[in-house]
Amino acid sequence: KNEVEQSPQNLTAQEGEFITINCSYSVGISALHWLQQHPGGGIVSLFMLSSGKKKHGRLIATINIQEKHSSLHITASHPRDSAVYICAVAGGGADGLTFGKGTHLIIQP
Amino acid sequence: NAGVTQTPKFQVLKTGQSMTLQCAQDMNHNSMYWYRQDPGMGLRLIYYSASEGTTDKGEVPNGYNVSRLNKREFSLRLESAAPSQTSVYFCASKQGVYQPQHFGDGTRLSIL
Numbered sequence: 001k002n003e004v005e006q007s008p009q010n011l012t013a014q015e016g017e018f019i020t021i022n023c024s025y026s027v028g029i030s031a032l033h034w035l036q037q038h039p040g041g042g043i044v045s046l047f048m049l050s051s052g053k054k055k056h057g058r059l060i061a062t063i064n065i066q067e068k069h070s071s072l073h074i075t076a077s078h079p080r081d082s083a084v085y086i087c088a089v090a091g092g093g094a095d096g097l098t099f100g101k102g103t104h105l106i107i108q109p
Numbered sequence: 110n111a112g113v114t115q116t117p118k119f120q121v122l123k124t125g126q127s128m129t130l131q132c133a134q135d136m137n138h139n140s141m142y143w144y145r146q147d148p149g150m151g152l153r154l155i156y157y158s159a160s161e162g163t164t165d166k167g168e169v170p171n172g173y174n175v176s177r178l179n180k181r182e183f184s185l186r187l188e189s190a191a192p193s194q195t196s197v198y199f200c201a202s203k204q205g206v207y208q209p210q211h212f213g214d215g216t217r218l219s220i221l
Contacts, residue, residue: 001168004151031207041197043212050207086151094140094159096167096201097210099151 002027006087006100014108019074021103023087026068033097034061034072035086043086046072077107111135115200115213122190122220130185130216132200140203141183142210143167143175145196152199158183190220 003026013019023032034046047054047061049070054061058077063070074081084104088097116131134141139160144152154167158177172194174186183202187194197217201210 033209041215043199045209048209096142096154096157101151
């Protein structure tokens with residue numbers, strides 16, 4: 001069973017700061033997902049990646065397969081980025097995801 | 110485009126009661142999933158259906174049953190609810206192996 005660890009568990013920052021959330025996993029994967037969950041509960045997929053780096057607006061996700069590690073970066077953070085960010089890994093096939101516990105991010109104005 | 114629709118959004122049950130959580134997707138996805146989310150823990154997989162006509166157990170299947178009624182619908186049944194099943198339940202679907210999952214808005218279930 002894959003173990004997915006996220007850090008930090010909680011992060012409070014000021015608007016405009018550069019944010020980094022880390023994720024490590026224990027067993028090789030087919031893909032890693034970054035998800036966002038706002039208060040009220042809806043879960044949205046931000047990135048799915050199996051190598052390298054992806055960028056969408058102010059969000060950047062990287063993965064190092066050899067190190068079994070991924071990072072999610074937010075540039076020029078804004079209060080609307082406040083949410084829980086969840087890392088999840090896929091083993092392959094149609095099997096479900098294995099999730100980290102999430103990072104609760106608060107961006108203060 | 111509704112995506113993944115879960116009903117009900119909220120439910121309170123008494124211990125021992127039964128109920129079925131409904132999930133439907135309109136994206137013609139092959140695979141569907143049921144997860145539960147508890148405070149301080151990551152989401153955990155209860156059951157999944159790789160394709161119409163198949164279902165498989167996930168990490169925490171005890172106390173639950175599922176039915177893949179057709180390609181669109183995947184229901185989760187609690188036959189005899191227990192307080193330990195108080196949770197937020199999420200349904201998700203995806204088209205293929207290397208595709209992201211799309212999540213419903215969740216069902217908040219409390220069992221007294």
